[in-house]
Amino acid sequence: MKFLFIGDIVGRAGRRAVREIMPDLVKEHNIDLVVANGENAAGGFGLNKKVAEELFEYGIDILTMGNHTWKNKGIFKFVDQEPRIVRPLNFAPGVPGRGYSSFLKNGRRITVVNLIGQIYIGPHDSPFRIIRDQLDTLKRESDIIIVDFHAEATGEKGAMGYYLDGKVDCVYGTHTHVQTNDAKILPKGTAFISDLGLTGAVDSILGMKSEPIVKKHLTGLHTKFEVGTGTVQLAGAIYDHKENTIFPVRINDA
């Protein structure tokens, strides 16, 4: 069973990267399942129905989310009915959507969980305790458990890796839009990488045009952020469950 995990897809450029780069990658590596982070897929912030459907059409199986989940209010209307979209499990109980999704693939019961951090990323209930309290249930329902930990601080991401080491199959990070070079198998066997990185425009800051961002840092003035253009990259990781290997992928369209 081989998985492709795709890092935060940023806007039109990111979706183009998926469309142009993913098919060959899936074929070349015999990928069975694709999980992608979709929190920036619509215009750089949030997700909407049209964009989600576009991404599913390209072959993405599951979309995870993050701190931009609720940016587009339209998501309220369809997310409850869409088992392929998973928002952080440690969001407030009762909000729309689900925190994990389980399904059959090649005879295996796969569960994809989305968690969000607490450090530098807004107030949330502890992702450590939420996953701890639901782990028995998840394990009973699943052959393979995958966790997208959407977080900023590298320390919190590493802590989640170690906490879930030996308890789930793979923990990967999203949110920083910069791929990390630390893919590894943790001591008790769980595959781990701190961040999958950016799927979007290469000539950009985190997928957005650089000029307004530089100007904002330089002046403190509000500037309008726009999705980058030009050459795009797909960033993520390939996880082979049987061999228990994980390695990053980052591929340009040019």
Place this chain on the structure above:
Amino acid sequence: MKFLFIGDIVGRAGRRAVREIMPDLVKEHNIDLVVANGENAAGGFGLNKKVAEELFEYGIDILTMGNHTWKNKGIFKFVDQEPRIVRPLNFAPGVPGRGYSSFLKNGRRITVVNLIGQIYIGPHDSPFRIIRDQLDTLKRESDIIIVDFHAEATGEKGAMGYYLDGKVDCVYGTHTHVQTNDAKILPKGTAFISDLGLTGAVDSILGMKSEPIVKKHLTGLHTKFEVGTGTVQLAGAIYDHKENTIFPVRINDA
């Protein structure tokens, strides 16, 4: 002219990595100059005279610092007299030490600048405006300018890269203790990588033993952090000024 940049050296394990791994790396790649981040070199937090001298003995030419600069008060006593230690330039004017250091190497005047971010890393004057205001002076005095941008947020790091693109030779990030996989030449020619990563214990969270950190995230209780042990890694990047290439290196001792 070839540079080895070494990411945050964490405690005894990190110093061991430098001692055991650096010499071969320097030889193999014909490195002319080694710049390393030393803010965690003494016991995981801060730097002291003994540890600094140990690292210079191993062949490190310049030590840059970061948010842990003042952790060991002993540093006040020698940092003013030590041109090989550079603390953030955008620290308060008048505090001990220097924000950049210039020296001759192979007939070239090299300047190493240290900057610290403002996002999620404590209050500091703008690193963008400080470097802007001193750039002309630095350029007049230097053939090659290298910037260690010690920062947390990937967005701020990317912004610094783009801001200094075409103005300095190389901008690299430190502080997160996780190497990023985004080394590149920016559009106007400046070499860039978001973070050099951890020089220290492999089986660790950011160089420190994992158990107390996991426990802290799980319970909110204070725990005592200890430097990790076992296999060590040296993480950094090799920058070839002449060829204008940059690539990450991450090497285990075992």
Place this chain on the structure above:
Amino acid sequence: MKFLFIGDIVGRAGRRAVREIMPDLVKEHNIDLVVANGENAAGGFGLNKKVAEELFEYGIDILTMGNHTWKNKGIFKFVDQEPRIVRPLNFAPGVPGRGYSSFLKNGRRITVVNLIGQIYIGPHDSPFRIIRDQLDTLKRESDIIIVDFHAEATGEKGAMGYYLDGKVDCVYGTHTHVQTNDAKILPKGTAFISDLGLTGAVDSILGMKSEPIVKKHLTGLHTKFEVGTGTVQLAGAIYDHKENTIFPVRINDA
């Protein structure tokens, strides 16, 4: 039934304020019950057994805590056996101590709850949802419910007041060490004040000597904080449950 609520008691100066000022205040206003915040009572940070007993001796009935709860590890050893100490209810389940305490006074069952915020004060599970989920239980066991909301952001404090308005008898804030001038009865009848303020040295910044704090802001260097001395004040609020009135008190010893 009249309550005196006392704001963060900072170190020896704060304890002196309690000893010297509280007795007359209690007598003058016919106070039935005194609740004080003790998170800074021992040396400015945390609480220990000796200091807690000293404060109970002065006539304080209940000590609430906050972000400095675990600063002194000695607290682990006695807090489970001490029903008069209440630490935030939204700390991780299973940590030492209790999040509320119920007891009989003048034939009424009084419950004092401690909550901690999420904004600018470290990661915690939502105080809003924790109190919501336990409110029915608390109401069944109590005639009067008092909430100390230990929080930084005025917006979060106001939100807690409105959220609990009509559900509990009184919500007051602690943590900022500056008394607010907004005591009022909220629309549905709950008494509210954003912060009780500082019990400690008057010539100080938040109860600590001003010079090291000013120096830290000016230079960014670490400085050693010390508890202030000289004239002291007791700050808090008097809440009359029967009349449903609340007003701030701030009294100097000189």
Place this chain on the structure above:
Amino acid sequence: MKFLFIGDIVGRAGRRAVREIMPDLVKEHNIDLVVANGENAAGGFGLNKKVAEELFEYGIDILTMGNHTWKNKGIFKFVDQEPRIVRPLNFAPGVPGRGYSSFLKNGRRITVVNLIGQIYIGPHDSPFRIIRDQLDTLKRESDIIIVDFHAEATGEKGAMGYYLDGKVDCVYGTHTHVQTNDAKILPKGTAFISDLGLTGAVDSILGMKSEPIVKKHLTGLHTKFEVGTGTVQLAGAIYDHKENTIFPVRINDA
């Protein structure tokens, strides 16, 4: 010379408070000069030309600003030509507007300075060092110096008070929208209060309707904030320069 300082004016309700309450207050206390914080005067966020002119018409002499200064881009067009609007002096050099304003009143040269904090309120250059570096100039040009320190953390506000004690005439805080009860003369003679408080709707959280704010805290979902309605209050402080006294005022319109 008597001053009325008015705390953050929030939206239409806040402007109504100024119109209805200020005239009597000015008359009753023989106020010579009115300085008000206008950063929330237009719809709760920012300021525009129309609203500024409305407030000047009501008799406000000077408007200070804060973190919401640039919310309305229209402000760029007139703020450079409007000496009665003062935005934080420690904003980036070169941005529109001025950081202080000096003018003659009753034969005295009055200077009003606006500073913004660094703690929990976004990245800014040090307000301590900026005011330090300009203090000699300001003192040469002024008989009386007034500082509006727009900041969140009570510790930073107190530190500014002590730092400027004996160097300027009065330091008051804005931004938290909750009045503090700590008006005092500092040891070296400078008048001080941590926060002037809210000028706006009484039945509100910081001037905005409570329901969407409570919902946001409870659910984490984005909600639309609206300016509060109903009874309004004017909050601020009256500073008598000659007598060197300062006391808070908070007056309802009903």
